[in-house]
Amino acid sequence: MKKILLAGSALIGAAVLSAPAHAEIKTDLGGFFRGYGVYANNDETSTAAAGTKLDKFEFRRDNEIHFNGETTLDNGLTVGAHTELQLGGAAFTDETYAYFSGGWGRVNFGTEDGAAYLLQVAAPSADSNVDGLRPYISGLNSSVWNDHLVAGAANNAGLLQNFDSYQQADFRHTDRITYLSPKFNGFQAGVSYAPQPVSYAAPYSGLQPMAASNTTGAFSQLWEGAARWDGEFQGFGISVGGGYSYADDERSTGITHAGTVGSSSAQTWNGAANVTFQGFSVGGGYKWTDNGIDTGATGSSADTHMWFAGLGWDNGPYHLGGSYLNSTADAGAGVLTANTKATLQQYALGGGYTFGPGMTFRGAFEWGNVDNKVAAGAIKTDYQQATVGTDIQF
Numbered sequence: 001m002k003k004i005l006l007a008g009s010a011l012i013g014a015a016v017l018s019a020p021a022h023a024e025i026k027t028d029l030g031g032f033f034r035g036y037g038v039y040a041n042n043d044e045t046s047t048a049a050a051g052t053k054l055d056k057f058e059f060r061r062d063n064e065i066h067f068n069g070e071t072t073l074d075n076g077l078t079v080g081a082h083t084e085l086q087l088g089g090a091a092f093t094d095e096t097y098a099y100f101s102g103g104w105g106r107v108n109f110g111t112e113d114g115a116a117y118l119l120q121v122a123a124p125s126a127d128s129n130v131d132g133l134r135p136y137i138s139g140l141n142s143s144v145w146n147d148h149l150v151a152g153a154a155n156n157a158g159l160l161q162n163f164d165s166y167q168q169a170d171f172r173h174t175d176r177i178t179y180l181s182p183k184f185n186g187f188q189a190g191v192s193y194a195p196q197p198v199s200y201a202a203p204y205s206g207l208q209p210m211a212a213s214n215t216t217g218a219f220s221q222l223w224e225g226a227a228r229w230d231g232e233f234q235g236f237g238i239s240v241g242g243g244y245s246y247a248d249d250e251r252s253t254g255i256t257h258a259g260t261v262g263s264s265s266a267q268t269w270n271g272a273a274n275v276t277f278q279g280f281s282v283g284g285g286y287k288w289t290d291n292g293i294d295t296g297a298t299g300s301s302a303d304t305h306m307w308f309a310g311l312g313w314d315n316g317p318y319h320l321g322g323s324y325l326n327s328t329a330d331a332g333a334g335v336l337t338a339n340t341k342a343t344l345q346q347y348a349l350g351g352g353y354t355f356g357p358g359m360t361f362r363g364a365f366e367w368g369n370v371d372n373k374v375a376a377g378a379i380k381t382d383y384q385q386a387t388v389g390t391d392i393q394f
Contacts, residue, residue: 036389040139115190116243124312126350284309
């Protein structure tokens, strides 16, 4: 498969070099602003809080500027480059990649999500920024309301990242090459490859030296494959899809490093479906992740399992929706105690109103509970969150 991708890249490069340069380059500027007021009631009675008191209300925002340049050559090949600049206290590049497309499909090259995420089927949501495929707005603090989960620990470039999100975006910020087939009768497939996760450093330089190939706790040879079908049957809109990703582990010879991230290969797969009819929508699916941890303990798989579902109703400018997520992390997947597990149940209800092209007001209420089964006894915590804001796309 690697040879096929590399050969395809070479052919695209040859086509670009040999094509007559008669097309004009079209450039555009876009982006978005998401601004919310967030009320979050975290459980601060657990031992992890240790006297910590969290704010109840804060403002949250997420905004980017997008730059895009594109041209179509006389031979029909479309060539473009896309860059997303995340704005905040310190601006940084979120994604930047080149793309090549034609009747044969599309190739992305650079820092962009892989095929598993790009073709993933999402369930309806209360507010896609809060409980959607990739949440952007939240005031919840898992390190406070969960004693035995390591919040954000051992992420290893984005593998153990989504205990409360079902997106399949392992090693998200990584330079990779992705091929997406053209749609044929609603069917589309894709494959991605990256030699190393996060193959750039800050500040980025194309002159940086090669990384060590046997780094303990690291991964390499990242592969993704996905397929999706979108169609219609007797007035029902149907979307069905699934994805698979794999990463080799890097270990020093003869050392297992049991219990650490990167002590075994990592795998993730998901399957989901969504059905729409006369403004109503219902969907859901399942995601499983082997987090690349050899626990060294019998009965400890270090896996993460997620079930998710959603309902929605859209009528003109109005939207109503709700969602449910059940996520279970086994021992080793951030859980400190062997042969135990932590389960998160999360619910959301909300809606929105479109007041102009690309402009919406949104509101949602989210609540949930965590049941952390440990040797010393179960620890149960509850939390609630309310969000009100606007999303402006331009």
